[in-house]
Amino acid sequence: MSSPRPRLTRGESMHQQIARHIRNEIAAGVRRDGDVLPSSREMAAEWETSAFTITAAMKVLEAEGFIESKSRSKRVVRVPNQERRGPVRLPKPRVVLIGxxxxxxxxxxxxxxxxxxxWPMLDKDTLTRPIVEAALEILGQSPNDRESETYLRLVRPREYEALSGAAEENVQCGNSVIVTAPFIAEFQDAQWLERARARFTDLGATLSVVWVYCDPDTMNVYIRRRGAARDTAKLADWSGYLSRIDTEARPLTDHVVINNCTSARPLQDQAEALVKSLMGLELD
Structure with a gap:
């Protein structure tokens, strides 16, 4: 059964958004125990905000125990129990699609x-971006194009075929797998979802669908901060981009919603609950 839709939140404090994002990076292992964070001035430039806002975000993280201030200019990540756990082997492999x-x-x-x-993680951009960029250039398009008919008709379907093939190969080896991609069109296509579920069932695996929700204001902050060339068109016409998407849409199948808005529970807490749910479903 799907989870209730999270309520749209707007106007959340910038320092809270920054604190949440850095907290997520720590939980994801992007920032490790002992890493020294950039200076307030550097982070202010990175986030396009003021040093005062960065200081406020750091105070939040320090109060939560995620960072330690060595001096006014040196802050260190403190998560001594961050080590990666050993693989969880299930009687039936589980495929987790995260969109x-x-x-x-x-x-x-x-x-x-x-x-x-x-479990292995298969991220669409990591697996396919270099090849996609080369293919687009051969087809006479910008390597950062993600909007044209050429990309949508010729390239995008091949990206998802490659991703599905990699997931299936893991399942055939008895591995559970985590697959991350937008899945925008796929999760709104009941027939695609039915075929995916049937395919993984035939391979002896269980399919779980997860949708990550984030309000548009916070998405904009995160996209600007990561500075990916493929996002240039979105940021150049943000209102136009928002008019073409439906942030209230949800997958047309049983799914779990993870709320990554600043006002929601920490992402790590929701992830831990999701893992327990996946294990529970497997034991039913």
Missing amino acids: GYAGSGKTELGRILARATG
């Missing part, structure tokens, strides 16, 4: 789940 709009936090969630379970 969401750009900047929602689906990759961070995938990394947290992978660290908690030891």
